[in-house]
Structure formats: C-alpha cells, structure tokens
Amino acid sequence: MSAGTSSSKLVITLGGIAVFSGVLLALTYEITKPMIAKNESEALEAAVFEVLPGAVARENFRLDDTGLRKVEEGSTEEPNLYAGINEAGERVGFALPGEARGYADVVRVLYGYNPENKQVVGLQVLSSNETPGLGDRIEKDPAFQENFTALDASLAHEIETVKNGEKTEPWQIDGISGATVSSKAIGKALRLSTNEWVPKLNAALEAGE
Amino acid sequence: MSTKEPEAMTLETFTQGLWKDNPVFVMLLGLCPTLAVTNSAMNALAMGLATTFVLIASGFLVSLLRNVIPKQVRIASYIIIIATFVTMADYGIKAISLDLYKALGAFIQLIVVNCIILGRAEAYASKQTPVKSMINGAGMGFGFTLALLSLGVVREILGSGTLFGIQIMPDRFQTWSVFVLPPGGFFVLAGWLMLFTWLRERKSKQEAL
Numbered sequence: 001m002s003a004g005t006s007s008s009k010l011v012i013t014l015g016g017i018a019v020f021s022g023v024l025l026a027l028t029y030e031i032t033k034p035m036i037a038k039n040e041s042e043a044l045e046a047a048v049f050e051v052l053p054g055a056v057a058r059e060n061f062r063l064d065d066t067g068l069r070k071v072e073e074g075s076t077e078e079p080n081l082y083a084g085i086n087e088a089g090e091r092v093g094f095a096l097p098g099e100a101r102g103y104a105d106v107v108r109v110l111y112g113y114n115p116e117n118k119q120v121v122g123l124q125v126l127s128s129n130e131t132p133g134l135g136d137r138i139e140k141d142p143a144f145q146e147n148f149t150a151l152d153a154s155l156a157h158e159i160e161t162v163k164n165g166e167k168t169e170p171w172q173i174d175g176i177s178g179a180t181v182s183s184k185a186i187g188k189a190l191r192l193s194t195n196e197w198v199p200k201l202n203a204a205l206e207a208g209e
Numbered sequence: 210m211s212t213k214e215p216e217a218m219t220l221e222t223f224t225q226g227l228w229k230d231n232p233v234f235v236m237l238l239g240l241c242p243t244l245a246v247t248n249s250a251m252n253a254l255a256m257g258l259a260t261t262f263v264l265i266a267s268g269f270l271v272s273l274l275r276n277v278i279p280k281q282v283r284i285a286s287y288i289i290i291i292a293t294f295v296t297m298a299d300y301g302i303k304a305i306s307l308d309l310y311k312a313l314g315a316f317i318q319l320i321v322v323n324c325i326i327l328g329r330a331e332a333y334a335s336k337q338t339p340v341k342s343m344i345n346g347a348g349m350g351f352g353f354t355l356a357l358l359s360l361g362v363v364r365e366i367l368g369s370g371t372l373f374g375i376q377i378m379p380d381r382f383q384t385w386s387v388f389v390l391p392p393g394g395f396f397v398l399a400g401w402l403m404l405f406t407w408l409r410e411r412k413s414k415q416e417a418l
Contacts, residue, residue: 005279013278017286021293028297035304043307127311132248132368133386 048082048095051112051122055084055092063197068204081197084112093121094201098193102185105129107138109189113153113198115205120159120190123148128182135182144183147173153194161187219344226348232325233356234405239325242316243357244394250373252312253361254354259298259313261350263320264329266294268346271334278335287330288321295320325349356401363397364388 049055060071060079071079082095093114099106105128112122125139138144152170153159159171161184167174173190175183232238242260247253270290278286299317303310310317320326329349334342365371368388370378378384387393 005281010279010282014282014285014289017274017278017289021289024293025296028300032300032304036300039304039307132389133384 044082047110047124047126048084048112050124051095051110052084052093053112053122054086056087057085059083059085059091061094063200063204068201068208081201096193096197096201097126098189100185100188100192102128102130103135103181104131107182107185107189109186111148111190111193113194113201115202117150118152118154118198118202120148120151120153120194123186123190125186130179130182135179137176137179138182138186141176144174144176151190153190153198155194155198159187159191159194219341222341222345223348226345226350226352227355228352230349231352231356231405232349233353234402235409236325238328239323239353240398242319242323243360244391244398246313246316247357247360247364247394247397248368248389249312249365249371250358250361251309253357255302255309256313256316257350257354257357259302259317260320260323260325260353261347262298263291263294264326264346264350264353265343266297266346267291267326268329268334268342269339271330272337272339272342275335283335284327284331287327287335291326291330292321325353359401360394360397363400364393368393 045058048058059082060073061068061081061083062071062077062079063081071077080097084092084095086092093112093116095110095112097108097110099108101107107128107130108126110124110126111120113119114121123145128136128139130136130138147167150170151159151173154171157169157171159173161173161175162168163180164175164177166172173183173187175187226232230236233240233243239260242256246256267287267290271287274286274290295318298320302313302317329342329346333345337345362372365373366377367385368390370376370382370384385393388397
C-alpha cells in the first residue's frame with residue numbers, strides 16, 4: 001500500500017467516497033426538507049401573530065412598484081410583507097421586516113403596522129447577536145416592548161430612539177440604559193423601514209379601495 | 210490486534226473516553242465549542258449529542274473502509290466522511306428545532322474540524338474493527354457531552370437562573386451575566402479542570418500507597 005499505490009486507485013477511492021457521501025446527503029436533504037420548511041413557516045407565523053395583536057391567520061403579500069398583491073401559498077414569488085387576520089376575518093394590520101446595524105451584528109426585526117391609525121403595534125427581534133445581559137434586553141425587556149404597543153408611524157415625524165426616561169412624543173422610543181446602541185438600532189431599523197414602506201403601502205391600500 | 214478480545218476490553222474502550230481519556234477534561238481537545246456553546250444546558254446537550262453522532266457514524270465508516278483507503282489519501286477520505294455526517298447532523302438539528310439551530314450557529318458545521326473526531330479516526334478507527342470503533346466513538350462522544358453539560362449547567366444556573374429553560378433560582382436571585390458571556394466559559398472550565406485534576410491526583414496517590 002505504500003509507494004506502489006497507483007494514482008488511479010487514489011482517484012477511485014476518493015471518488016467512490018465522494019459519490020457515497022453525495023447520495024447520503026441527497027437522501028438526508030430530501031427527508032428533512034419538508035420538516036425544515038414547516039419549522040420556518042411556523043416560526044414566521046408565530047412572529048406575525050406576536051407583532052399583530054389579535055391575529056389568528058396570515059396572508060402573504062408582495063409590495064413593489066406595481067402595487068400590492070396577494071401571494072398564494074406555494075407560489076414562486078417571494079412575499080415581503082404579511083397581513084394578520086383576526087377571528088372575525090378582518091385585517092388587523094401588516095407585519096413588515098426591518099433591519100439595522102446593532103452593537104455586534106445586524107439586528108433584524110419584524111414589526112406590526114396598523115394602517116387604520118398609522119401606528120406600530122408590535123415588534124419582535126428575529127435575529128440579533130447583541131451582548132447577553134445588556135444589548136439582548138431589546139428582545140425581552142417588558143418596559144422596552146411597551147414602546148411598540150402604539151408607536152406613531154404617521155411619518156409626521158421620523159421614528160427615533162431617545163435616552164431612557166426622556167420619551168415625550170408618540171413617535172419616540174424610550175431607550176434602555178446600558179443598551180443604548182442596541183436600542184438605537186431598533187429605532188433605526190423602524191425608521192428606515194417605515195420611511196420606505198409605509199408611504200408605498202398606504203398608497204397601494206388607497207388605490208385598492 | 211487479535212480478533213478475539215475479552216469483554217472487559219470492549220467496556221474499557223467505552224469508559225476510556227468517558228473518564229480516563231475524557232476529551233475535554235484530560236486531553237483538552239475541542240475547547241473551542243466547549244467554551245462557545247455552553248452558555249445553556251440545552252445548547253451543550255445538543256452540541257454534545259451531535260458530536261457523538263458524528264463520532265459513532267464516522268468511526269464505523271472509517272473502520273469499515275480501513276483496508277480499502279490508500280494511505281496517501283486517508284486524511285482526505287476521513288474529512289469527506291466526517292463532513293458528510295456533520296452535514297446530516299446539521300440538517301437534522303434544523304429539522305428538529307430552528308431556535309436550537311440558531312443558538313448553535315456555525316458551531317455545528319465546525320464539528321468537521323473538531324480535532325477529537327479526526328483524532329479518533331486516525332488513532333483508533335483506522336486500526337480497529339467497526340464495532341469497537343463505534344463503542345470507542347460513543348465513549349468519547351458521551352465524555353464530550355458530559356464535559357459540555359458540566360459547563361452548560363453551571364453557566365446557565367448562575368448566568369440565567371434557569372436549567373434547561375426552567376427557572377430554578379428564586380426571583381430575588383441576581384443573575385451573573387458574566388457566566389453566559391465568553392469569560393464565564395473560561396472561569397467554569399478552569400473550575401472543572403481543577404476539580405478533575407485534583408480527583409485524578411488523589412486517586413493515583415491512593416493507588417500508589
């Protein structure tokens with residue numbers, strides 16, 4: 001097996017192992033694919049219901065330059081916002097994504113927007129890498145979450161984060177002391193996303209009615 | 210090695226990894242995931258079990274092919290085999306729980322380069338029968354899981370006041386955030402290493418008497 005091994009044997013061995021690996025991986029992928037898709041859809045659903053109080057069902061939508069249209073389940077089109085439907089079958093609002101740079105990494109959020117009274121009605125952090133015990137309080141801190149029950153998003157003023165205890169206006173977010181950068185990241189994510197999407201969404205809704 | 214081994218030898222190869230040659234506490238291998246993912250008991254357990262799966266499966270396959278793989282390409286072959294099982298574990302965890310998958314992050318994929326696994330393939334599985342290699346892999350894997358859990362349990366109780374996500378400390382308990390941060394990993398690892406080294410030394414002294 002030492003010097004006498006021909007290179008063709010090396011190629012065949014490595015090739016054989018690689019082919020076997022490929023088959024094994026393809027099998028695993030096929031088996032786990034529906035489970036992973038189900039998990040992802042459930043996680044998204046849970047997040048949509050979380051940010052839109054009262055929602056019990058979800059509808060997928062796509063909003064772009066051509067307007068707002070519904071995306072059916074299983075369609076190839078990627079939805080970029082979701083509507084929450086309550087038990088009475090009424091639309092309670094839209095869930096939109098937003099992101100901004102935090103202290104450690106990009107903070108991605110999903111927030112609920114109610115077009116009736118033009119307010120942000122809920123917010124959930126989808127992914128973040130903020131410092132445990134400090135910055136990651138943006139995810140759970142009840143006082144901070146309180147900011148997003150009726151945050152003004154009429155865009156008369158841009159959404160902004162202020163220092164802890166200095167919130168005076170409905171469009172301001174009361175920051176967390178000790179987590180200034182992370183709180184500001186949430187404010188920035190909301191500001192960027194609302195500035196871009198809310199006018200488009202409102203225009204599309206008005207055109208549709 | 211003769212083909213017939215007494216029963217005691219098989220058991221010994223299992224307990225070797227668990228205690229005498231514990232990968233973390235004795236050989237100080239695989240310290241990167243040990244420090245990185247043990248901020249909660251659940252993460253530690255999942256990481257340990259994923260590594261155990263890869264150890265057992267790759268041990269079996271490497272041992273099965275030990276007479277087929279030419280010496281020149283053995284490391285390349287081992288890496289393909291290990292990477293295949295790691296990717297399977299990766300899909301598996303994603304299918305079981307997305308939250309767990311997010312918490313473990315890149316460390317699942319990084320099992321590929323965990324030196325415990327390649328070390329086992331090279332030092333043990335490439336010379337022993339498939340069954341013994343699997344038993345040896347299981348021993349090492351459970352030893353690794355045990356070490357990870359030892360760290361994870363302490364860090365979660367002190368850092369978050371919970372165990373497997375269930376609150377066990379009284380509400381008054383002020384959590385020591387440092388324990389879920391990277392420095393906490395070093396502190397707890399050092400504590401366990403001191404304890405285990407002391408136990409081993411005491412045992413060897415007693416045996417010498």
